[in-house]
Amino acid sequence: MKRVRWGIISTANIAETQIIPAILRASNAELTAIGSSNTKRREKIVSAFDIPKSYHHYDELLHDPDVDAVYIPLPNSLHKEWIMKAAQAGKHVLCEKPITLNAKDAQEVFDFCKRNDVLLMEGLMYQFHPQHQRVQEIIRSGEIGEIQLMKASFSFLLEEKEGNIRTDPKKGGGCIYDVGCYCIHAVRNILKAEPKELIAFADIDPEYGVDVSAWAFMRMDNGVKAIIDCSFEMDFREEYEIIGTKGTIKVPQAYRPDNNGGQGLIIINKNNDQRIERIYGDQYKLEIEHFSNAILNGTELAYDGANSVKNMRVIDACFESVKTGEKVSL
Template sequence: MSKLRWGVLSTAQIGRTQVIPAIQRSNNGEVVAIASRNQQKADETAIELGIPKTYDSYDSLLDDPNIDAVYIPLPNAMHKEWMIQAANKKKHVLCEKPVAITNSELDEMLTACKKNNVVFMEAFMYQFHPQHQKVKQLIKEGVIGDVAFMRASFSFYLEDRSNIRLSNELGGGAMFDVGCYTLHAIRNILGQEPSSVYASANYHPKLKVDMTMTGTLNFDNGIVTSFDTSFDSVSRESYEVVGSKGSITVTSAFRPDTNEDMAGEIIVSKDDGTTEVVKEAGDQYTLMAEDFADAVLNNQPLTYDLTAMQNQMKVLDAVYESSKKGEVVKL
């Protein structure tokens, strides 16, 4: 098998505009089928993106023996059901974030994954962009001294109040949608897990989903971090790492692919008053697809493995628990 043969469950926008084209740009994957409960949508998307086969149900696609792996961009509350269904059909699974609604859901998914010996990964694509490795390198080299603080933000104003992102039943909310990136980035860049979480949120009185959430992750080595996310604020997607001798700011932390040449900007400010701007380019969606396919085709370890997924879900669980109880949650 020279290329991984992908099927896609649903015609969701993230798949149509980002992930499917990224797989098609990859050197080790091809999209061979797409399924939708609306046959017309499946057919239109297939024509638009050059996908050879369509199905009018997810089950039919999973029954196709010529599909090796599936990408699942369904609503959050549907991830568990269809990941388990796919695993039981021996399909490897790349699933959109958040991979589950709760840590207990993830446990069920991991059980199915291990039982069926399939590769399973959560689609946190941002981490594959080379700008983050550059940040880690700068921190390791002591460019900003000892790290004391980190903050991460990801927000946008959601005008359409009927959007699926605001459906409590389908796992909506700002933290599930984009805020989870901030938690991931803090843990990813610092390379460690928090010991406690505190979060505060504004929940929509009728929709019962978080519209804005902010909070802190504290670490045993004394590093303090903060995160914020919102559907009610202007677009923001950045993080800053502050040390004893300077700071590093990443201005397009999560969607540098929207910039010219898919380049991220890293601003290094030092205590001597100097500032350096570093550019790092990379196709994060394609790099993610290639990493996953390499794991399946060549039995290579995933860059983002099952343990890392579990750790992310534990923190996300704790953040929601803290926001509802109004108290610190220890991990």
């Protein structure tokens, strides 16, 4: 079976702990190279995963003819630059979220990749877990009635702020970029709708100047209301809830079911009765296989450029509302 040959740009923790192991588990992918100027850390990862090729500079990896696709988990502020460099070198790109720092840049990188005949996908891996498809099936069945409200939350306590890219505004730090993007996408993805208007609020860290907690209230174009919250200052939560006229659906392990052995939970409450469905999936592996299959067989991406750009437009609107204190129409 033909496999996509992957290269990893940088030695970021998510690459070491999640994406590299996922590539090794995938049926249609193989790990070929890694590039990083952090020689000690790079050599550690090369040894741990028996990576065939190791480069000191990203550019060297991009010009390796044995690499078909690259994964980019660099700081958010560097995404645009290295997506375009990778595309120029003829490499397909899976880039960590957020794809760029604003919708204008997002549209630019997707257009650039299209002109260079390479695929680009934003790495919102959670959506590949099968629990979300099951939630949409339940909604379509009418079991919980007409949807009125959706709430989505993602938070964790960031204890070490000093020297952390998440608190560096020059590197695209802040909780909206880091975890709020999941909540926004979940609302759009599950409801199959776009926000018509929103108002957002945020707590800005006085020392670092980034949003450390944020809330947004949205009116969707299908009439459903949505509330999202994200934070670096709250206990770990990764959930969403859909409230209908006849019942509710709660997904308490929405974004990182891999922390629980890949188990997704769907809790349906209706007429004082509760049903729990457990659904398993390897979301990182599924993400790699999905993107690799598109490269090998020309299949359509489930999460394409137009969708990523729409997500960035909502993020842009949140920042605009936080800055002005006003409601923003999209």
